[in-house]
Amino acid sequence: MKGPVILIVEDDAKIAEVVSKNLEAAGFACRTARHGREGWERFEEAPPDLLILDVMLPGLDGIEIARRVRKRGAVPILMLTARASDGDKELGFEVGADDYLTKPFSTRELVARVRALLRRASGNAREETIARGALRIDPSRRAVERGGEPVPLTTLEFDLLHFLAARAGRVFSREALMDQVWGEDRVVDARSIDSLVSRLRRKLERDPAKPTYLQTVWGAGYRFSEDPP
DSSP, X not given: OOSOEEEEEOSOHHXXXXXXXXXXXXXOEEEEESSHHHHHHHHHHSOOSEEEEESSOXXXXXXXXXXXXXXXXXXXEEEEESOOOHHHHHHHHHTTOOEEEESSOOHHHHHHHHHHHHHHHHOOTTSOOEEETTEXXXXXXXXXXXXXXXXXXXXXXXHHHHHHHTTTTOOBOHHHHHHHHHOSSOOOOXXXXXXXXXXXXXXXXXXXXXXXXXXXXXXXXXXXXXXOO
């Protein structure tokens, strides 16, 4: 297969076909699954470069699949849903989804979102490793270590951490961070940043209730500590 491999787990045959054909026309290699358990089995057999998940799936829903995928690594996840409520999106982001598209969606937007996720996941080899206290953040490998031990992060978690750590001491509003992490065409609100910060703290901090890396500046936003331990 040529190009990045994308696994599409979607029980609506027409939508799956449209998604697959448009992505293949854009140069991607696609595999499809019609229900949740089949999708999970295909992921286990050969993890793709990106996973497109319908939320409502028979057998095993998209939220549970995303949760399982995140235990295995940082494969980018784009979720498709007919639900547009903030609660549904927050749940998806909480279990590790990287982006959302609400049905119906334009195929142009679909391809653009996929390209953006893959581009971000590939990293930038020209950027230097950032050392902040016990943390080492390597953009070329999109890898993070704390005290020499690897810290598995999702695409969004890494993007937020790298952005803040590279600008240690500066305070950024939730709005600015949403623009940086999700872009202007986002489907999230300020609670998504709060959720993302909470997930990072659970992974990075010795005591998430008393953060030493990602600090809250009340009424203003968040910053990365200038002098972390």
